[in-house]
Amino acid sequence: MGSILVFGASGQLGQCLAHVAQERNTPDMVFLPEAQANILDPAGLAALFAERRPAYCINCAAYTAVDKAEDEIELARKINRDGVANLSQLCGEYGTVLIQISTDFVFAGTGNQPLVETDEAAPISVYGLTKLEGEQVISEYTSKFFILRTSWLYSEYANNFVKTMLKLGREREELKIIWDQVGTPTYAIDLAGCILSIIETGSQEFGLYHYSNEGLTSWYDFATAIFEPERNSSAHRSHPHSRVPHQGHAAHLFGDGQDQSQDAAWA
Ligand SMILES: NC(=O)C1=CN([C@@H]2O[C@H](COP(=O)(O)OP(=O)(O)OC[C@H]3O[C@@H](n4cnc5c(N)ncnc54)[C@H](OP(=O)(O)O)[C@@H]3O)[C@@H](O)[C@H]2O)C=CC1
Numbered sequence: 001m002g003s004i005l006v007f008g009a010s011g012q013l014g015q016c017l018a019h020v021a022q023e024r025n026t027p028d029m030v031f032l033p034e035a036q037a038n039i040l041d042p043a044g045l046a047a048l049f050a051e052r053r054p055a056y057c058i059n060c061a062a063y064t065a066v067d068k069a070e071d072e073i074e075l076a077r078k079i080n081r082d083g084v085a086n087l088s089q090l091c092g093e094y095g096t097v098l099i100q101i102s103t104d105f106v107f108a109g110t111g112n113q114p115l116v117e118t119d120e121a122a123p124i125s126v127y128g129l130t131k132l133e134g135e136q137v138i139s140e141y142t143s144k145f146f147i148l149r150t151s152w153l154y155s156e157y158a159n160n161f162v163k164t165m166l167k168l169g170r171e172r173e174e175l176k177i178i179w180d181q182v183g184t185p186t187y188a189i190d191l192a193g194c195i196l197s198i199i200e201t202g203s204q205e206f207g208l209y210h211y212s213n214e215g216l217t218s219w220y221d222f223a224t225a226i227f228e229p230e231r232n233s234s235a236h237r238s239h240p241h242s243r244v245p246h247q248g249h250a251a252h253l254f255g256d257g258q259d260q261s262q263d264a265a266w267a
């Protein structure tokens with residue numbers, strides 16, 4: 001099998017992929033931070049594809065600053081749509097399978113049922129709109145793609161809500177967190193595992209998929225769960241109705257109070 005190129009490698013998911021790939025001894029993965037591979041640089045990308053002739057291209061690169069995107073629509077569109085087009089074109093030329101990551105923010109978020117792949121996308125933010133445009137541009141160039149829509153990623157790596165809460169919790173007496181938006185936090189290490197499983201199995205079931213952990217919470221309840229001291233008790237962790245979004249990952253999220261080095265990773 002040819003190599004696996006990972007774009008946006010220094011972001012959260014990129015780092016999770018590196019972690020899982022190391023655990024699984026996945027061969028021939030090439031992790032490319034923006035400084036080494038800018039998805040807005042067609043000539044640089046072309047040289048990279050010509051040299052590597054990759055079997056897979058995993059695109060973790062994105063403009064992810066949701067609020068800032070409202071003022072930087074052109075830049076967000078360049079990265080989230082045009083950058084994906086650049087990669088898709090080369091994937092088409094080289095027969096490379098593209099794995100593109102997308103978001104729950106392609107939906108308006110007005111319903112109260114779990115979202116499925118056939119639901120109509122209707123983004124209400126620039127970030128969501130440009131991510132949807134990125135999804136749509138792919139099939140102009142290749143049919144060999146997986147689009148994985150996920151939500152509320154968190155992990156030990158880079159920036160995410162859990163790490164922001166832990167940081168703000170150290171700095172402030174009180175936090176104000178919205179409660180009127182619900183969703184499913186997803187452990188980015190799990191998503192990385194899913195991506196590598198797609199590759200390992202050589203799946204040809206190309207198309208659009210939703211991938212998240214289980215459960216539902218608001219940002220407020222998520223924050224509350226992050227700070228609940230009783231989360232550190234194993235009895236609470238095993239409670240089937242815990243508000244921890246994904247029970248299996250309570251240990252990752254909250255530690256067990258014994259392994260300090262593990263807890264420090266979240267700082
Ligand atoms: N985080 C979340 O909660 C969710 C994320 N997603 C999607 O998952 C994917 C991964 O997200 P995540 O890892 O959390 O995001 P991050 O913001 O942590 O990582 C994105 C990475 O893309 C890099 N990047 C930006 N522009 C370019 C460019 N022109 N060329 C190459 N690299 C670039 C960034 O580099 P730099 O830091 O130098 O700018 C950053 O390292 C994205 O597609 C995102 O839309 C989907 C749902 C939820």
Ligand SMILES: Cc1cn([C@H]2C[C@H](O)[C@@H](COP(=O)(O)OP(=O)(O)O[C@H]3O[C@@H](C)C(=O)[C@@H](O)[C@H]3O)O2)c(=O)[nH]c1=O
Nearest residue numbers: 064066103104105151152153160161164176177178219
């Ligand atoms: C830091 C903070 C955030 N919030 C709110 C704002 C926001 O609606 C929510 C989450 O904030 P964040 O900045 O972590 O994330 P936000 O950028 O809204 O989260 C999204 O990121 C993109 C990339 C995605 O694709 C989505 O799935 C989702 O994870 O919490 C507060 O209410 N108070 C606070 O102090």
